[in-house]
Amino acid sequence: MKIAIACDHAGFLLKETVTAQIKKHESEIMDFGTDNAATPVDYPDYAAKLAQAVASGKADRGIMLCGSGIGACITANKFKGVRAAACHDTYSAAQGVAHDDMNVLCMGARVIGSSLACSLVDAFLTTSFTKEPRHMRRLEKLKAIENANMK
DSSP: OEEEEEEOGGGHHHHHHHHHHHHTTTOEEEEOOOOOSSSOOOHHHHHHHHHHHHHHTSSSEEEEEESSSHHHHHHHTTSTTOOEEEOOSHHHHHHHHHHHOOOEEEEETTTSOHHHHHHHHHHHHHOOOOOOHHHHHHHHHHHHHHHHHOO
């Protein structure tokens, strides 16, 4: 599996931990920056690069880190085909994939610690979309809304 990862300056230190956790899953990593915590950068620039990689199919899934996870999530969801959620508990990280085919996990480095982040990465990467009829029906409705509103 190819995993895109990106962060702003607030998420940089957690990105190092998350990258190590992704490697445990023997996934290929595509790193879209940023490269340090000292230089303030704008999360939309990095979330957009990550979301484009997922939307285009260059990456199977993405993990974006910013201060709260919220701004990154809002940005990523502007891209057709991206289903991003800010998750700070393992249930949501797994259920978002299983029921909603979530393909971008956003986390807030100022909200959670490294141990929980690793657990969220594990839940996100080891869960598959169930493809149960009710979930497929809902996903098709999401795609129809997306197609009608993202021109």
